[in-house]
Amino acid sequence: xxxxxxxxxxxxxxxxxxxxxxxxxxxxxxxxxxxxxxxxxxxxxxxxxxxxxxxxxxxxxxxxxxxxxxxxxxxxxxxxxxxxxxxxxxxxxxxxxxxxxxxxxxxxxxxxxxxxxxxxxxxxxxxxxxxxxxxxxxxxxxxxxxxxxxxxxxxxxxxxxxxxxxxxxxxxxxxxxxxxxxxxxxxxxxxxxxxxxxxxxxxxxxxxxxxxxxxxxxxxxxxxxxxxxxxxxxxxxxxxxxxxxxxxxxxxxxxxxxxxxxxxxxxxxxxxxxxxxxxxxxxxxxxxxxxxxxxxxxxxxxxxxxxxxxxxxxxxxxxxxxxxxxxxxxxxxxxxxxxxxxxxxxxxxxxx
Numbered sequence: 001x002x003x004x005x006x007x008x009x010x011x012x013x014x015x016x017x018x019x020x021x022x023x024x025x026x027x028x029x030x031x032x033x034x035x036x037x038x039x040x041x042x043x044x045x046x047x048x049x050x051x052x053x054x055x056x057x058x059x060x061x062x063x064x065x066x067x068x069x070x071x072x073x074x075x076x077x078x079x080x081x082x083x084x085x086x087x088x089x090x091x092x093x094x095x096x097x098x099x100x101x102x103x104x105x106x107x108x109x110x111x112x113x114x115x116x117x118x119x120x121x122x123x124x125x126x127x128x129x130x131x132x133x134x135x136x137x138x139x140x141x142x143x144x145x146x147x148x149x150x151x152x153x154x155x156x157x158x159x160x161x162x163x164x165x166x167x168x169x170x171x172x173x174x175x176x177x178x179x180x181x182x183x184x185x186x187x188x189x190x191x192x193x194x195x196x197x198x199x200x201x202x203x204x205x206x207x208x209x210x211x212x213x214x215x216x217x218x219x220x221x222x223x224x225x226x227x228x229x230x231x232x233x234x235x236x237x238x239x240x241x242x243x244x245x246x247x248x249x250x251x252x253x254x255x256x257x258x259x260x261x262x263x264x265x266x267x268x269x270x271x272x273x274x275x276x277x278x279x280x281x282x283x284x285x286x287x288x289x290x291x292x293x294x295x296x297x298x299x300x301x302x303x304x305x306x307x308x309x310x311x312x313x314x315x316x317x318x319x320x321x322x323x324x325x326x327x328x329x330x331x332x333x334x335x336x337x338x339x340x341x342x343x344x345x346x347x348x349x350x351x352x
Contacts, residue, residue, distance in 0.1 A: 001070040001108060003081045007324060011088060012109045014311040018130015022298045023246050025178040025218065025311065028089075028127040029136050031144055032120045032163045032172035034154040040164045041117055049101040053116045059150035060105060065112060065143055071105045074098075083320035089127060091115055112143070119164050120172075122147075131177065131242065133235050141231070159227065170227030175238045179245065182217040182295045183252030186260075190217075193245060201225050202241060216287030218314070221245070257299050268296040275343045280336035286317050286343065305347070317343065 013026040034040060038052045060066035074082055074095070082096040090113040091104050102117035115123040124147070126140040154162040161172040168174070184190045194204050201224045206215065221242055223234050256264060271289035275281065281289075294310045296302035315321055322338040 001106075003072070003077065003084065004324075006070075006090075006106065006110065007084050007088060007321070009108075009110065010312070011315065012111050013089065013127045013129050014308075014315060015129045016307045016311050018128060018132045020246050021130040022307065023179055023181070023249050024131040024242070025180055025314070026089075026127050026129055027132050027136055028125060028176045028178075029133075029140050030126075030174045030176070031124040031140060032161065032165075032168045032174070033122040033124065033144075033147075034162060034164070035121050036152045036154045038121060041119060041121060042164065044117070046100055049117050052121055053101060053103050056114075056116050056122055056151065057103070057105075060114060060147055062150050063143065063146045065107060065114075065146075066105065069105045069107045069112070069114075071103055073101070073103045075101060080320055080323060084324055087315060087318040087320050090125075092118060092123075094119065112140075120168070131246070133175065133177075133239050137231070137235055167224070168226050170225075171229065171231050171234065173226055173231050173234055174222055175234055176220045176222040177238065177242045178218065178220050179242070179249070180216075180218055180291065180294060181245070181249050182291050183256050184245075184249050185217045186256060187252045189248065189252060193248065197221060197241065200237070200241065202238070215284045216289075216291035218287065218291070253295070253299060261299075261301070264296065264299070265301055268292050268302060272347070275340070275347055278340045278344075280334070281340040281343065282336050283317065283319075283339070286339055287314075290314065290317075309346075313343070313346070316346075 018024075035052060035055065037055070038044065038048060044052065057071060074091075082091070085091045085104065086093050086096045088110065090106055090110060092115070095102060095115055095118045100117070102115075104116065105114040106112070111126055111128055113125045115125070124140060124144055126136050128136055156162055160170040163169050163172055181190060184193060197204055203222050203224055205220045205222065206218070221238070223238055225234070271292045274285070275289055290310050290313055293302055293305060294307060297305060297307050297310065316325070317339050319335045322335055322342060325342060326338055
């Protein structure tokens, strides 16, 4: 599998499948692990990084995941390829921008990615469409156990898994659920939800996690606590809280449909018109338009466009993806012009 084949494939986490997928775009679990035989990443020399990568590669190749996945060495990839992996949610932005030996092993469908030499020696990630925490936990836990049969993790009886950042010590687990919450935004309830989540140690971030903007009413809800709690307790808390947020969003959508359907239709029409007629579109305006269209589809106010198409566009309108679509070369068009051009063609094709 090449980077082009990976990027060109339909990403499972954007398929609009699974429970509550009209609100929950995707669910992700990430586990942070370190090898007992090596210092933390910040203390590794280039030679030690290579040795650690090879140690993990050999161990993981013995698993069913490893036998069917592709290993990419980031130093062998172009800057564009690394940015594409970030936009596809397969590696972190920090890993893409880092120097020195580091690698990622990716499953054919992109559901699993294993990052070698990120902040920790190993980051195991599983992401799927819809709200499917228990399913993902069962799969990633099984893979983690299988890997641990061939590797010795850094572990403390008192603390649990040892990690480079203290905020990950313990379970090393980060659970993230990406939600589309336009109705809570329109009814001015999103700030209340945000403040309530902070009080119970859950964070709210944008589409690309820490430091990213929540454009288009797309948010990631994640746990903060990893120490002093079990994996099952983390999952139970996120399951309950996200379930409640889903309920609030559904009620807000019902209210908007009953009380403001004409206003919603006008807003959607303006967004479609903007995409059709604009010569340039920035990411923020594009995400707002895609959010409105996605909501309109779910509420039965938009025909001939599927949520699946809108979900794929969430990725395809990103800067590196647009550059890849248009040949990966510099052009007189900037990314905003690329974006408008691509969206116009895509929507015209749908509506022909």
